[in-house]
Amino acid sequence: MSYFDQIAEAAAFLKFRMGSLAPRVGIVLGSGLGAAAEAVSGAVLVPYSEIPHFPQSTVAGHSGRIVAGLLGGAPVVIMQGRVHFYEGYSPAQVTFPMRVLGMLGIHAVVLTNAAGGIKEGYRVGQFVALGDHVNMMGWNPLTGPNEPRFAVRPGAGQRFFDMTEAYSRRLRTLAREAASEEGFTLDEGVYLATPGPSFETPAEICAFRVLGATLVGMSTVPETIVARHMDIEVLGISCVTNLAAGLGSVPLSHEEVYETGRRVEARLASLLARLAPRIAVLVDAEP
Ligand code: HPA
16 A cells, blocks of 8 residues: 555544544644643544554653644644654654644644754753754655655645745744743743664764754654644744753653653643644634
């Protein structure tokens, strides 16, 4: 069965499970950041293991299920947990779920992640909206023949497409306003993605800072590229779970990343509940 047919089958399965719910907004929750999924009402829960061809997360802190329902009153489809390149998944597998969300008809996606903070002044536990990214994964998920059936809307699915505003300016504005109402400020940063799974060396962090990065992580960039290919608007939000290598006083660990996420995930959940209906209003106004 072709890659496209597998995606179509997974999407058809989820469509059936979601019944009359037709979300236009998708959300991907990163390491330790799953709380927003608990705030969904009328939730339809679908473990990844039940979805045909869907990759399974192997990382502690990534629970691995779809949660579809109402968040802040808006229909959303949430991925609680994602898969990463460092788990051994191919670029096609890593971006399979984003393709499925695209086939389900979402017009906007919020990609959240845990990241190391490179910029001076970042505090552990703060959230940063992505203004741009640097792809240091060493690969692009769109390498290979362009699949025209990913043109889910007119204009989508192009071989070559613009990445000047990979992260939607208007969604960032909404996010900043919602954060301010929640009582915190949302800085804007540049996320650099590495393949992982080792954390960076201090020399790499120095190099990444010179490249313009303020955040470093091991996800999100492939999803953003594939979302943009389908003309899905992207909002990226990083949680600074730790200071990047060489900048803090303690060695980096997955435990610190996970624990920081857990400590602030409720705040992210409130932000997303406030944001979801506003994003829905924006994208529902479009064809
Ligand atoms: N580096 C890479 N990925 C990460 C980090 C980090 O410091 N923190 C959370 N994810």
